[in-house]
Amino acid sequence: HEIKGAFRSGGQYHYSMETQSCVCVPMEDSIDVYPSSQWMDLIQVSIATCLNVQHNRINVHVRRLGGSYGSKISRNAQISCACALACYLLNRPARFIMTMESNMLSIGKRCPMHQIYGIEVNDDGVIQSLDTQHWSECGSSPNEPHAGIITYFLKNCYLIDNWNIRGYEVITGTPSNTFCRASGFTEGLAMIENMMEHIAIVANKDPIAVRLANMNDNDKSVLDNIIQKMLNMTYYIKRQISIWEYNRDNRWKKKGIAMVPMKYWTTYVGQFNTILSVCARDGSVCVTLSGIEINQGINTKIAQIAAHTLGIDIELISVKQSNNSAAPNMSETGHNVTIDTCGYATIQVCTQILKRLEPIKKKMENPKWQDVIFKAFQEGIDLYTRYSLTLSGSMEDTLKPYPVYGVTIAEIEIDVLTGQHIIRRVDLMVDAGQSLNPEIDVGQVQGAFVMGMGYWTSENLVYDTETGLLINNRSWNYMPPGAKDIPEDFRVYLRQKTINKDGVYGSQTINEPPLCMSFVIPIAIRSALDSARRDSENVDLWFQLGKF
Structure with missing residues (x-):
């Protein structure tokens, strides 16, 4: 049988709950930027290039996004640059939130x-x-x-x-x-x-x-x-x-x-990291990662991974907002891989902390987590650790x-x-x-x-x-x-x-x-x-x- 045919698929608007937006606040020698972006590094580089300033003068903070579906990997850069330009020229806080109509008109869609x-x-x-x-x-x-x-x-x-x-x-x-x-x-x-x-x-x-x-x-x-x-x-x-x-x-x-x-x-390509720090006096744990919560449950799963690896209650885990100082030069959140990549990095930082605590635990009899942490602090053990993961997409990578x-x-x-x-x-x-x-x-x-x-x-x-x-x-x-x-x-x-x-x-x-x-x-x-x-x-x- 010989078969001939044609097929067509159209475009699609991402229809996230939150449109493209950005808030910029001038600081003493820099600008604090709060974009609705899933790629902090791109925002930092784009704004610095737009304003012709050094990259270290742009501080990017992202707590979470109101949905994205890919629309905020690269397309938020133009909105953030416009907002940062107003902030820079006027030396005052600026906020730019697109209407749905403007968002749909100007932002690209799924490729037909x-x-x-x-x-x-x-x-x-x-x-x-x-x-x-x-x-x-x-x-x-x-x-x-x-x-x-x-x-x-x-x-x-x-x-x-x-x-x-x-x-x-x-x-x-x-x-x-x-x-x-x-x-x-x-x-x-x-x-x-x-x-x-x-x-x-x-x-x-x-x-x-x-x-x-x-x-x-x-x-x-x-x-x-x-x-x-x-x-x-x-x-x-x-x-x-x-x-x-x-x-x-x-x-x-x-x-x-x-x-x-x-x-x-x-498959995996890019760089991802996790930072973990433990508060000495109550044993609570702070986790900061390069991944951004985009309504995929990333922060919840990272908290679960950290709690399970450390063997402590999840109530002791707090996942902090992402920022480019803690996660410089990192890849975007997207393509179905961030929970895997940042999750792996989280396991590594937890394992590093546990290795440091092992000698302390051996000196104590059935100690509670909080007691081990405070004792480690008294003995000068570093309760801060970081792990960076670099992937090329090959079977030789740590994550396959x-x-x-x-x-x-x-x-x-x-x-x-x-x-x-x-x-x-x-x-x-x-x-x-x-x-x-x-x-x-x-x-x-x-x-x-x-x-x-x-x-x-x-x-x-x-x-x-x-x-x-x-x-x-x-x-x-x-x-x-x-x-x-x-x-x-x-x-x-x-x-x-x-x-x-x-x-x-x-x-x-x-x-x-x-x-x-x-x-x-x-x-x-x-x-x-x-x-x-x-x-x-x-x-x-x-x-x-x-x-x-």
Whole structure:
């Protein structure tokens, strides 16, 4: 079979609770900067360059962000520079908070992408050759290119021996686009899963069987087990039959069900650090890290890691706001890695303190933590320590890359006449290893999936064809998912009895991967539409979803 097709994914506004903002306060010989940024080093360098001053005159402090999803990795720099310039020239405090309309107009979004592909498959749906090209829309400048990321992640869990993948960056007239949660992999997984659906329909094979037939052996050994477990847990075959009967008996309401597998590759690059200091008189612990809390539960997990390593109550741990004096020249918080990297650094500083305390403990009989700390202080033991972690992304690093596997099954219902769709049920299983905090992880899974669900179903950026300005620049006309749009029945499972030997205490970070599996929703919608088209005696095997 020879298959040809096209696929397109659009942009997406990050829609964080907090828009871009910054507060600057002039000091005796410097400026204190409080930006809504997840990259302190970039803010320091950008402001110093803008004001033509030494870098050590810029003091950056970040306590937490009201959400980011990638929008505050680099894009806060222009806001912080403007605020710092006013502070510097007027020698008085300045505050700059963008309105939502200005934020949406000027800040880049997720990169739209267009793909064309040609595939040759045998009668079993196994790919014999695949040729695909994709174009990533950078906006006005290609300073954060995505085509290469998509190329890397497009393979997902499949055998790619006979694949030819080419990616290109395209300059357009919109604001320069930027990273958005699970950048590149969201688009890459959607591209290959769309092709798998196309293969299944043309070859007249079960979509799950087609996916399993095209998986590489290493990933199949893991995912086949998860898939079979999910099929049994969700009564998938029974529900398929029930949906077929429902569609046979209903002309204007249709249901669809679909499954998507995922292999998300987590890798590390950059520098990260943690500082730990112990208060001598009560034993309380201060932890300062280069990572920034961006609504991922980073500070909570770091406190847990420190308490567990030190063997003390978590109430004694205080995670302080990040600043560039304690964490100079460090990498950004993002790309699903900060809990791993700063968590590892936290274990190291705790271990250093414990080694220093060991001789003191041997002199005491069953001492309390507070007693050991005060005795160490009296004997001149340094209760301050720091650990810096430098990573290159190779298997030789202290922290090694690892895959995150997941499988999602979704059932939807559509109204053929109105276009309304209802997500009846979603079952999502993801491998979190030995989860550091299951409640946080489940919350991250739910939030990521719903964000992706909105991306594929309701969120659409509309630009004026003459001026290039964004038309739907506020919550009245840009439509993220609401409370009534989330799945009626949403079941999240953290895969049991798995330990990531390369992770922090056996854990895996899963803040971004679930968003990628949200592409199961348009696949399920396609399944429902197929039934409606058959009722209309439409004989076309394949149709394009979305705008082309």
